[in-house]
Amino acid sequence: MQVFTTKAAVRDSVRDWRAAGQSVALVPTMGYLHRGHMALVERAKAQADRVVTSIFVNPLQFGPGEDLATYPRDADRDLAMLRDAGVDGVFLPSVEEVYPPGAQTIVETTDLARMLIGKLRPGHFRGVTTVVTKLFNIVQPDVAVFGEKDYQQLCIIRQMVRDLDMPLRIEGVPTVREADGLALSSRNVRLTPEDRAAAVILSQSLFAAEEMAKTGITASRLRAWVAANIQANPRADLQSADIRDAATLASISGPLQRPAVILLAVRFGKVLLIDQRVVTP
Ligand SMILES: Nc1ncnc2c1ncn2[C@@H]1O[C@H](COP(=O)(O)OP(=O)(O)OP(=O)(O)O)[C@@H](O)[C@H]1O
Numbered sequence: 001m002q003v004f005t006t007k008a009a010v011r012d013s014v015r016d017w018r019a020a021g022q023s024v025a026l027v028p029t030m031g032y033l034h035r036g037h038m039a040l041v042e043r044a045k046a047q048a049d050r051v052v053t054s055i056f057v058n059p060l061q062f063g064p065g066e067d068l069a070t071y072p073r074d075a076d077r078d079l080a081m082l083r084d085a086g087v088d089g090v091f092l093p094s095v096e097e098v099y100p101p102g103a104q105t106i107v108e109t110t111d112l113a114r115m116l117i118g119k120l121r122p123g124h125f126r127g128v129t130t131v132v133t134k135l136f137n138i139v140q141p142d143v144a145v146f147g148e149k150d151y152q153q154l155c156i157i158r159q160m161v162r163d164l165d166m167p168l169r170i171e172g173v174p175t176v177r178e179a180d181g182l183a184l185s186s187r188n189v190r191l192t193p194e195d196r197a198a199a200v201i202l203s204q205s206l207f208a209a210e211e212m213a214k215t216g217i218t219a220s221r222l223r224a225w226v227a228a229n230i231q232a233n234p235r236a237d238l239q240s241a242d243i244r245d246a247a248t249l250a251s252i253s254g255p256l257q258r259p260a261v262i263l264l265a266v267r268f269g270k271v272l273l274i275d276q277r278v279v280t281p
């Protein structure tokens, strides 16, 4: 496995692979890897001859007062996991390598980036789409793999690729969960034991809502039930609970007619957890 710290180094290797007729998949991450990330790597391996994983905690997607400084990091452990998984290259750049002084250009989807998590974290998705565009341009993959856990992020990236005619395919991978249902997330390690136990309320609410969706309940009632179920837990500080069209993220309120996605953002102490579930009528 090669570890690249510069854009030039990753480009050189990708050029050699391409010259040998090989296809390339990219798995962008912020590191502190877990089984969810490894599911993305497995999907990438099934989609291309070569797999590059990037590890970069992107300052541009963190707002003032967010957890950039305390975001969990362990590059050695990450590299060992990626080597064991048979990844070909890891792009592990410094902030200066990605953002040389004087950069001015941003990439932004308009409507999709302002709703939901975009309201809770203003500017967050502009940081994501800007860095993801840069990663796509640096690595030039045939396919890039993202998790459905960050559902809005996945929708925004698909929209960006369509809107800007980016020449690659986007693959989404279902959320990998702990045995009790909690979605794996790098931030889970920052939960206190009490909050870790309480955090199961997200997936429990989503799984219950999935069953309720089959009974003809309206979208507004389902949203209200999920919100109330989470608010009944004294440790959970509900930030948002929404039900949207699964394909477009448009608001819905009446009887469910198409697949819908329930999107949750809940704070436990200082830790913001998100989760989602697509439900079908
Ligand atoms: N439990 C999971 N199952 C599948 N994919 C996941 C899971 N968790 C994260 N991913 C995906 O991994 C990629 C990198 O995400 P990231 O490095 O931010 O990890 P994370 O665990 O979501 O961290 P955090 O939510 O704490 O920022 C994203 O495409 C994300 O959707």
Ligand SMILES: CC(C)(CO)[C@@H](O)C(=O)[O-]
Binding pocket: 028, 029, 030, 056, 058, 061, 128, 131, 132, 150, 153
């Ligand atoms: C896609 C991403 C790697 C961009 O920094 C990040 O938002 C993430 O880890 O989901």
Ligand code: BAL
Binding pocket: 030, 061, 150
């Ligand atoms: N997985 C999304 C990255 C972030 O929370 O900033």
